[in-house]
Structure formats: structure tokens, C-alpha cells
Amino acid sequence: MDSFRDKSAAKQAIPTSPNKPRSTKWHRMYFFLAGFDVLVVVLSVLLNHLIVDTYHRSIKANQSWVQQLSSYSTLGSLASTVNAPGNNVFDTHNVEAESRNMNEALRVFNEHLAMAKKQLEVRIAHEAEHSADIQAFTLALKDEVGAVDAAMVEMVNEALLIFSYFREGQSDNAGKRMATMDRKFALLLASLSTVRDRVGLIQSKLLEEELESVEELRRVEYAIMVFVLLMVSAAMIYGGKIRREMESQAAEREGYLAVLRESEKQARQQASLLDKAQDAIVVHGMDNRILYWNKSAERLYGLSKEEALGKSAQELIYQGSAAFNAATNSLIETGDWADEVTLRRRDGCTITLESHRTLVRDDDGQPQSVLSINTDITHRKTAEQEVQRLAFYDQLTGLANRRLMLDRLQHLLAGSSRRLHTSGIILIDLDNFKALNDTLGHDRGDMLLQQVALRLCGCIRESDTVARLGGDEFVVLLDGLNENPPEAAIQAKAIGEKILKSLNISYQLDGYEHHSTPSLGIALFQGQLSTADDILKRADLAMYRAKAAGRNTMRFFDPEMQAVATARARLEVDLRQGLQDNEFILHYQPQVNSEGRIIGAEALMRWQNPERGVVFPGEFIPLAEETGLILPLGRWALQAACTQLVAWARHSETARLGMAVNVSARQFHHPDFVEEVLQVLRYTGADPKKLKLELTEGLLIEDMEGTVAKMIELKEIGIGLSLDDFGTGYSSLSYLKSLPLDQLKIDQSFIRDVLVDSNDAAIACAIVSLSKILGLSVIAEGVETEAQRTFLVKHGCQTYQGFLFSPPLPAEQFVEYVRERFMASTDFPWTKTESP
Numbered sequence: 001m002d003s004f005r006d007k008s009a010a011k012q013a014i015p016t017s018p019n020k021p022r023s024t025k026w027h028r029m030y031f032f033l034a035g036f037d038v039l040v041v042v043l044s045v046l047l048n049h050l051i052v053d054t055y056h057r058s059i060k061a062n063q064s065w066v067q068q069l070s071s072y073s074t075l076g077s078l079a080s081t082v083n084a085p086g087n088n089v090f091d092t093h094n095v096e097a098e099s100r101n102m103n104e105a106l107r108v109f110n111e112h113l114a115m116a117k118k119q120l121e122v123r124i125a126h127e128a129e130h131s132a133d134i135q136a137f138t139l140a141l142k143d144e145v146g147a148v149d150a151a152m153v154e155m156v157n158e159a160l161l162i163f164s165y166f167r168e169g170q171s172d173n174a175g176k177r178m179a180t181m182d183r184k185f186a187l188l189l190a191s192l193s194t195v196r197d198r199v200g201l202i203q204s205k206l207l208e209e210e211l212e213s214v215e216e217l218r219r220v221e222y223a224i225m226v227f228v229l230l231m232v233s234a235a236m237i238y239g240g241k242i243r244r245e246m247e248s249q250a251a252e253r254e255g256y257l258a259v260l261r262e263s264e265k266q267a268r269q270q271a272s273l274l275d276k277a278q279d280a281i282v283v284h285g286m287d288n289r290i291l292y293w294n295k296s297a298e299r300l301y302g303l304s305k306e307e308a309l310g311k312s313a314q315e316l317i318y319q320g321s322a323a324f325n326a327a328t329n330s331l332i333e334t335g336d337w338a339d340e341v342t343l344r345r346r347d348g349c350t351i352t353l354e355s356h357r358t359l360v361r362d363d364d365g366q367p368q369s370v371l372s373i374n375t376d377i378t379h380r381k382t383a384e385q386e387v388q389r390l391a392f393y394d395q396l397t398g399l400a401n402r403r404l405m406l407d408r409l410q411h412l413l414a415g416s417s418r419r420l421h422t423s424g425i426i427l428i429d430l431d432n433f434k435a436l437n438d439t440l441g442h443d444r445g446d447m448l449l450q451q452v453a454l455r456l457c458g459c460i461r462e463s464d465t466v467a468r469l470g471g472d473e474f475v476v477l478l479d480g481l482n483e484n485p486p487e488a489a490i491q492a493k494a495i496g497e498k499i500l501k502s503l504n505i506s507y508q509l510d511g512y513e514h515h516s517t518p519s520l521g522i523a524l525f526q527g528q529l530s531t532a533d534d535i536l537k538r539a540d541l542a543m544y545r546a547k548a549a550g551r552n553t554m555r556f557f558d559p560e561m562q563a564v565a566t567a568r569a570r571l572e573v574d575l576r577q578g579l580q581d582n583e584f585i586l587h588y589q590p591q592v593n594s595e596g597r598i599i600g601a602e603a604l605m606r607w608q609n610p611e612r613g614v615v616f617p618g619e620f621i622p623l624a625e626e627t628g629l630i631l632p633l634g635r636w637a638l639q640a641a642c643t644q645l646v647a648w649a650r651h652s653e654t655a656r657l658g659m660a661v662n663v664s665a666r667q668f669h670h671p672d673f674v675e676e677v678l679q680v681l682r683y684t685g686a687d688p689k690k691l692k693l694e695l696t697e698g699l700l701i702e703d704m705e706g707t708v709a710k711m712i713e714l715k716e717i718g719i720g721l722s723l724d725d726f727g728t729g730y731s732s733l734s735y736l737k738s739l740p741l742d743q744l745k746i747d748q749s750f751i752r753d754v755l756v757d758s759n760d761a762a763i764a765c766a767i768v769s770l771s772k773i774l775g776l777s778v779i780a781e782g783v784e785t786e787a788q789r790t791f792l793v794k795h796g797c798q799t800y801q802g803f804l805f806s807p808p809l810p811a812e813q814f815v816e817y818v819r820e821r822f823m824a825s826t827d828f829p830w831t832k833t834e835s836p
């Protein structure tokens with residue numbers, strides 16, 4: 001972490017010195033001068049050495065000449081010794097002894113002379129050692145030494161003569177020769193003196209020459225000293241500059257350090273800020289070693305800073321994943337990388353991160369490190385997955401829901417248009433599921449649905465989809481069936497049979513063994529010629545065929561069904577258009593009492609379509625219910641009926657008439673239904689007491705409490721309520737008791753065969769009895785014959801409706817009808833007045 005901080009922060013904050021080249025120039029100059037000075041000093045030392053050496057050589061030469069000189073002096077004293085016997089022979093009178101002494105002295109003299117000559121020979125042999133002058137002097141000296149030698153010989157010869165005189169006893173001759181001897185000795189001494197002078201001359205010459213060369217060297221030395229002085233001065237000047245330069249560099253360095261310290265401080269502050277960041281911030285080098293690890297990273301990855309720093313990010317965080325390398329390669333290429341990453345932490349938890357990685361480059365543009373900022377999105381992901389689960393999966397069974405199934409169906413359609421193969425859809429509806437729910441309860445119903453879901457999953461391949469559309473409706477999408485449709489049909493049939501077989505096995509529902517059967521509708525498709533909706537409709541049609549065929553079977557969709565479906569679709573379009581174009585009218589069918597008096601009418605809708613002609617409700621009401629068009633249609637019918645009621649109220653012959661209006665379940669359950677009725681009444685001014693709403697039994701299945709509440713509201717307004725088609729649905733005494741009804745209407749299906757079918761007769765009679773028990777009026781619909789009417793009269797039913805009296809009539813004809821009947825009221829035995 002620190003090294004990352006040092007490198008990154010310091011690099012960013014510290015400027016490079018602009019004086020760097022100048023400093024190098026002065027240093028180079030300084031080192032050149034210093035080097036030169038060293039060279040000159042070395043030369044000076046050598047020169048001094050040379051001077052000293054010259055002195056030494058000079059002294060040595062002089063010493064050798066002094067020795068030479070002393071040897072010549074020795075020769076002089078030796079010559080004296082040789083001379084002495086000649087002088088002293090008289091004192092000793094021993095010639096022999098003196099002769100021996102002389103010979104001995106002569107031998108020593110000759111030895112010394114020979115040595116002196118040898119030395120001279122050596123000097124002459126080393127001609128180059130000295131100048132030509134000295135060489136010439138030395139040669140001259142050689143001659144002079146030779147003269148000494150000759151003088152010595154002469155003197156010795158004289159001495160020998162003297163000795164011979166003494167031996168012969170000729171002392172006088174000896175005495176006379178003594179003077180010659182002295183002369184010869186003097187000559188010898190003179191020669192020796194010449195030699196000494198010559199040596200002195202050589203010495204002085206030698207000294208002179210040496211001194212000259214020393215002078216020469218001294219001059220050179222002075223020159224060098226001057227040069228050294230100059231160089232040292234120059235070096236001092238440059239040194240001063242360099243010192244100043246170094247001082248300024250030191251100041252610069254101090255500034256640099258101050259900036260460095262400041263940047264370090266900033267880096268520390270940044271690091272502490274980064275520690276406060278919610279995101280896990282990690283920096284690793286190009287060798288993947290972790291350089292920085294903030295507090296959030298400790299929390300997110302469950303690893304302390306000490307555990308992380310220096311470790312390989314790939315090993316520690318990404319568990320050696322190869323994807324890490326791929327990401328790093330792409331990062332080096334593009335400089336940035338971002339993606340979602342799912343990791344397993346050391347404690348085993350799986351976390352999902354939104355990871356943004358940025359490549360940090362150095363001043364030369366080389367990749368230096370990777371900064372990675374990681375946001376923990378585990379909770380968000382879980383929430384998203386949960387939302388997805390809720391949005392696309394059925395909560396009860398865990399299967400795909402309708403939305404997901406439609407999405408997959410769209411994909412199948414797109415895919416099957418690209419590829420040649422056939423796809424299929426199987427719609428599965430459980431037979432009598434509602435009965436199970438009603439008898440065994442919803443919990444067991446749910447259990448059945450869950451077990452069905454499991455069995456369906458066991459019947460298909462993994463690539464296929466099982467979905468629950470809702471209730472007891474399931475769908476299986478089959479992908480990749482044979483491209484040949486007949487072959488594909490065989491494959492789909494096999495799967496359908498497998499499903500039938502599997503779902504037919506009995507179910508264990510919380511200790512209760514239940515047997516359930518399904519009805520299957522299969523539709524195959526190839527290419528994107530139809531929409532998902534069309535295909536679902538086809539499967540739906542096929543499924544209804546299976547139901548119609550007795551259930552627990554399967555049916556394939558065929559074109560005939562398609563024709564029906566197309567007709568339905570066209571009907572819907574026309575219905576919508578008809579509503580816009582006011583193509584609907586009401587016909588009114590009289591309701592009469594046992595005395596034959598018209599007590600009111602039922603408003604029945606007719607659709608006058610320009611192409612279709614008059615269309616009866618049986619053809620369009622179910623579709624209107626399905627599509628929701630019943631809401632505007634029902635509103636229109638209520639308003640038209642109330643308007644008619646107001647019109648009748650204005651005429652005495654129709655003023656007493658009541659009006660029964662059909663209300664569909666969907667219309668009744670609409671939250672605004674009561675308010676809408678009130679609005680219509682207010683708008684038309686109709687008398688609510690003359691209005692009777694005919695409700696169907698089906699309406700009572702859903703939301704009993706709400707239904708009763710609404711009925712009470714309507715009753716409070718004064719509106720009458722009749723239960724239409726009574727006997728065909730869920731007729732239950734318990735709910736009948738609690739409903740605020742005014743009338744039961746015996747369904748025409750019972751009336752039709754009331755005289756021939758004892759069951760229908762019994763039901764009709766039971767309904768009449770029931771209505772009496774409950775204090776309700778009763779009306780029979782579909783009365784077509786006088787016999788039927790007589791039967792009903794006999795069994796206590798006092799009001800009727802049917803073709804026996806009149807079919808439903810247009811408004812004008814109805815008024816005509818009423819007028820005629822009113823006029824002829826006495827012709828009818830059941831003209832007793834009865835309120836509707």
C-alpha cells in the first residue's frame with residue numbers, strides 16, 4: 001500500500017528539475033579541471049623527483065670524482081713513500097730493507113694507479129653519461145695520469161740506481177743522485193698536481209653542468225607551479241560555482257522533499273478517505289501482487305490488509321480464475337474494463353460485484369498497476385432475482401408464468417422461422433378442478449397443482465418449457481420437433497399421451513387420495529406465420545374440443561376450429577363497431593300475471609347489423625362478457641330501458657308497467673356498478689321501484705359478501721332483484737336465505753319439458769315452493785303453451801313470460817300489444833293485478 005502511495009502520489013506531485021542539464025555541465029568542467037590538476041601535480045612530483053635525482057647524480061658524480069681525487073692524493077703520498085727510502089737510506093744504512101720498503105710502496109702505488117686508470121677507463125667507456133667537455137677533460141686526465149705513471153717510473157729507476165750505488169758502496173754517487181731523485185720526485189708531484197687540477201676542473205665543470213640542468217628543471221617546475229596555481233584558481237572559481245549550484249540543488253532537493261512530504265501527507269489523507277469509501281478499492285501491480293487494499297475491501301472479501309498485501313490478486317480474490325487473465329488482457333488493450341463478477345469468499349459466501357478496473361500507466365506510458373473499484377451488488381442482485389422470480393415464475397408451482405411462457409413462445413416462433421423444424425404447444429386443463437377446490441378446500445387444490453407441475457416436468461425434455469397460466473391451466477412448449485409436420489404430430493402425440501398417463505395416476509393430497517384427469521389441446525406451428533396469441537387460441541380451442549369430447553383426452557387443433565376462432569374474432573370487431581354505430585336496440589317481452597294482465601316487460605337486447613341482420617344476444621353476449629364489451633353494452637341497455645320506462649310512465653295504459661333488465665356478472669361486479677345505476681336513474685328520471693334487475697346465479701359464486709352488500713344498496717334505492725335462470729346453477733338454500741331478492745325466475749329449460757319430464761316438473765314445483773318459503777315472488781320463463789301455463793297455475797306460479805303471450809317486441813309494437821291486451825283484459829282469466 002505504502003509503495004503504491006509513494007509511487008503514485010509522489011510521481012503526480014513532484015515536478016522534474018529544469019536545471020538538471022546545467023548542473024551536469026558544471027560538474028563535468030569541475031571534474032575535468034580536477035583531473036587535470038591531479039595530472040599536473042603528478043607531473044610536478046615526477047619533476048621534483050627528477051630534480052632530486054639530478055642533484056643526487058651530481059653529488060654522486062662529485063663524490064666519485066672526490067674519491068678519484070683522493071686516490072690521486074693517495075698516489076702522491078704513496079709516491080712520497082716510494083721516494084722516502086731513497087732519502088732515508090742513509091739513516092738506516094740498510095739498503096735492502098729500504099729497497100724492500102720502496103718496492104712494497106711501489107706495488108701499492110701501482111695498485112692504486114691501476115685502480116685509478118680503471119676508473120678512468122670506465123668513465124671514458126660511459127661517454128654518453130656526460131657532456132663532450134667532461135669527456136674531453138677525462139681523456140686529458142687519462143694522459144696526465146699516464147704522465148704520473150711515467151714520472152713514477154723515472155723516479156723509481158733513480159731510486160733503484162741510488163740503491164745500487166749503496167750496495168756497491170758508492171755512497172757519493174748515491175748522494176749525488178739524490179738530488180736527481182728529488183727532482184724526479186718533484187716532477188712526479190707536479191704531474192700529480194696536474195692530475196688533481198684536472199680532476200678539480202672536471203668537478204667544477206660537472207657541477208656547473210648539473211647546476212644548469214637543475215636550473216632548467218627549476219624553471220619547468222616554476223612553470224608547472226604557475227600552471228597548477230592557475231588551474232587551482234580555475235578549479236576554485238568553478239568549485240564556487242559548483243558549490244552554489246549544489247546549494248541551489250540542495251534547496252531544490254529540500255523543496256522536492258517538502259513536496260514529497262506534502263504529497264505523502266495527501267496520499268495518507270487520500271488513503272484514509274479511500275478507507276472511508278463504500279466500494280472495495282484494490283490496486284495490484286502488473287505481476288498481480290496486491291499493493292493497496294482499503295477497509296471496504298477487508299469487509300467485502302473478508303481478508304485483512306495484512307493478509308492481502310503482497311499476495312496475488314488472481315489467487316487471493318479470483319481463486320486462480322482464467323477469466324481474470326482474460327480481463328487483464330482486455331484491460332491492457334483498452335485501458336478500462338467493467339463487468340459483473342461473482343466470487344466465492346473465503347467464508348464460503350457467494351458475492352456479486354460490479355467491478356471497474358482501470359490501467360494505471362507510468363510516465364513512459366508503460367502499464368504500472370491496475371486500480372480496481374468494486375461495488376457489492378449482492379443484495380441488489382438477490383433482489384433482482386427475486387423480482388425476476390416474482391415477475392416470471394408462478395409462486396405456487398415454481399413453473400414459468402404466463403409472461404415468461406409468452407416470451408419463450410415468441411422466441412420459439414422467431415426460431416422456428418429461421419430453422420426448419422416444427423414447434424408445438426400443449427394446453428392442459430385439469431378436469432373438474434373447481435369441484436376439488438370446493439369440496440376439499442384450496443389447500444388441497446394447491447397441493448394438486450404442485451404435484452401436477454412436478455409430473456409435467458417429468459414428461460418433457462429440458463429444452464422444453466412448462467408453465468402455469470393460472471388456475472388449473474398449464475402449458476407445455478415443445479421445441480425442436482421434426483420438420484415434417486406429420487412426424488412432429490406423432491412426436492407431440494407421444495408427449496401428450498405421456499402427460500395424460502402421468503396425470504391420471506392418483507394424487508396423495510394431505511392424506512386424501514384424489515383422482516384427477518386432464519384435457520389437452522395441442523397446436524403445432526412452423527415459421528412465424530402466426531402470433532403467439534393465435535397459437536395459444538388454437539391450443540385453447542383444441543383443449544375445449546377435448547373437454548367436449550368427454551375430457552381426459554387430447555385433441556389437436558384443426559382448421560375447422562380456426563374458422564370458428566376467426567368468426568369469433570370478426571364478431572368482436574363488428575361488436576365494437578356496432579357499439580360505436582348505435583346498432584343495438586331493445587325488444588320488450590311482456591310478463592303477465594295469472595289473470596293475463598301485463599305487469600311489465602323484460603328488456604332483451606338485439607343487434608341490428610347491416611351485414612348480419614338482426615343478431616340475438618345468445619350470439620354476442622358471451623363474447624361481450626369475455627371481451628369486457630358487456631360493460632358499455634350493459635350500461636347502454638340499462639339507460640335505454642330506463643328511458644323507455646319514463647316514456648311508458650307518461651301513458652296511462654303503460655304507466656303501471658315494470659321493467660326487468662339483464663345484468664351480467666362482470667357488469668354487476670364492476671366497482672362502480674351501483675353508482676352507474678344511480679346515475680342512469682338520475683339521468684333518465686326513471687322510477688327505481690319499477691326497475692327490476694335480473695341477476696344470474698353465476699354472479700353469486702364470486703365475493704358473496706360484496707355481492708350481498710351491493711344488492712342491499714340497490715334494494716335500498718327501491719330497485720327489485722330477480723334471480724334469473726334459477727335452477728341451472730348453484731342453487732343453495734343457505735345463500736338464497738341471505739340474499740335480498742324479490743323474485744326467482746324458473747329457467748325455461750325446466751318449463752320446456754315440464755309436462756313430459758317429471759324431473760323438470762318436480763324442479764319447477766320445488767322452485768315455486770321455495771319462493772313461497774322464502775317470501776319471494778316467482779316467474780316462469782319460456783311458457784309456450786296453455787298447458788304449461790295451466791300446470792304452473794296449478795302449482796302456484798302466478799306470473800309468466802313466454803311465446804304463449806308474446807315474443808320480445810320492438811317498443812312501438814310492445815305498446816300496441818299492451819294497448820290491445822289492456823283493452824281486451826276481460827278476455828283473459830289471469831288479468832288480476834299484481835305488482836312486479
Ligand SMILES: Nc1nc2c(ncn2[C@@H]2O[C@@H]3COP(=O)(O)O[C@H]4[C@@H](O)[C@H](n5cnc6c(=O)[nH]c(N)nc65)O[C@@H]4COP(=O)(O)O[C@H]3[C@H]2O)c(=O)[nH]1
Nearest residue numbers: 604605616617618637662663664782783784801802803808
Ligand atoms: N324458446 C323460447 N325462448 C323464449 C320464450 N320466451 C322468451 N324466450 C327467450 O328467452 C330469453 C329470455 O331471456 P334470458 O333468460 O334473460 O336470457 C337472455 C339474457 O341472458 C341475455 N340477454 C338479453 N338481453 C340482454 C341484456 O340486455 N343484457 C344482458 N346482460 N343479457 C341479455 O340473452 C339471453 C337470451 O336472450 P334472447 O335471445 O332474447 O332470449 C330471451 C327470449 O327471447 C319462449 O317461450 N320460448
